[in-house]
Amino acid sequence: MSSHIGIPVNGVIGSSFFINNLIEINYDKRKVFFYKDSRRNRRRIERRYKKVPITLEDAKPYVNANVVIDSELIPTKLLIDVGNSDAIWLFQNANHKIKVPVNNFDDYLGKGFSGDVEGKRARISEFLISDFKFIKPIVAFPDSSSIKHVTMVPGRVGSIGGEILRRFSVVFDYQNEFLYLKKNRRYFAPFVYNKSGIEIRHSGVQWVKETVQLRAFPITVDHVEINDDKKATGLKYKFQLKPVFEIANLRKNSPAAKCGLLKGDVIISINKNIAYKYSLEQINSMLRSEEDKWITIEVERDHQLLKFRFQLIDIL
Missing domain, CATH: 2.30.42.10 (PDZ domain)
Known part of the structure; x- marks a missing residue:
């Protein structure tokens, strides 16, 4: 994980850490905030954020959203995966309505605990979650062989990842099964991908x-400044x-x-x-x-x- 992310990764924060607190991921500030689950904190969050129902299954959060592919609105149940840098993953074999758009390309989608994940990338018409709508997001469609070892809960057809979540400040309320979303300055950012390959x-x-470069500072002797230009600078290696x-x-x-x-x-x-x-x-x-x-x-x-x-x- 460290080699692909580019920073040392010492471990993973699991669901048990989330269960007893309100957890805010603030993508703008690049900080995680932990709030005691009190009435005062809950009221403050509910005033400022949009409340979205979620479900916890096998200690993981899932949310219902809609995707529009080829003008057809498709209800989807998605894992909320903050560790996934893509916007959305959709599994073709999980729903017969989920089809890869004609304009697509084969791509390496990332590395999971089970190894490399290959698949296709394409733009879909829309993605809708609660009152929020995104136009032409880029979706990854992993190959069935790449995810055959992934245990699926009933009804799951994909994941929602960081490229969507980073457009909000996100608060997780596992105990009451709610997700709170508030737009940030990245909300209208375009959806891009690695064009180089x-x-x-x-x-x-x-x-x-x-x-x-070393620089010799002037020396004052009897109020006279001495600065020998020939010896003013030097070099050393580090x-x-x-x-x-x-x-x-x-x-x-x-x-x-x-x-x-x-x-x-x-x-x-x-x-x-x-x-x-x-x-x-x-x-x-x-x-x-x-x-x-x-x-x-x-x-x-x-x-x-x-x-x-x-x-x-x-x-x-």
């Missing part, structure tokens, strides 16, 4: 030698641990694959900037750009430095 992972760290980024997966027929990049290539620079100066989140954000940008990537392959260039093109 590259899945990047953090594959370790490296020692990097950097030069640091060593720091920096991340190493590697191509973990490559979508077939994607811009990155067509230009010649390969799985296992170690990324040295992106658009002439050294790769380790970015976080994995920043790199992924760059590859999910709304615009059809050109990307230049320098990689190391078999002890050789190679340079590739491709354009981010929206095929949906």
Whole structure:
């Protein structure tokens, strides 16, 4: 998990942590707040948030929502999965009405506890939850073989993930089976995806030698400032641990694959900037750009430095 997220992951917070408190995930502030389940806190939340009924099954939260595919409104029961970075997952074999739109592409959807998940991505017409409506969200349709080991509760047809949830401040009330939603500044953000076709992972760290400029400060002697310009500056080296980024997966027929990049290539620079100066989140954000940008990537392959260039093109 750590290598694919790009930060150390030491564990997972489970449902028993949620059961006795009101838990707010504030995506704007990047903080989680824990409130005692008191009448005062509940009234304050109910005034500011939209209350949405949920159910708890096998200690996991589920919500009813609607999707519109090819002009047909389809009721769905979805797992609320804050660990899933996609907007929505839909399982084709769970409901005969759920069909992948014609305009789609095969993609690597992520890594689960059971291994890699493959499937398709496509835009659907609408997604509706309570009074909130989203136009043309991007939906992942995992292959049945990738999720065959997942235990399904009756009626579940998919998941709602972080790309929807991050558009709200979210409060979970497990005890009374409610979800509270309040729009944040990301509510109207467009739905984007990784146009490059590259899945990047953090594959370790490296020692990097950097030069640091030393500057001699002026010395005052008897109120006279002395500053010898010849000795005013100097250099020394410092060593720091920096991340190493590697191509973990490559979508077939994607811009990155067509230009010649390969799985296992170690990324040295992106658009002439050294790769380790970015976080994995920043790199992924760059590859999910709304615009059809050109990307230049320098990689190391078999002890050789190679340079590739491709354009981010929206095929949906």
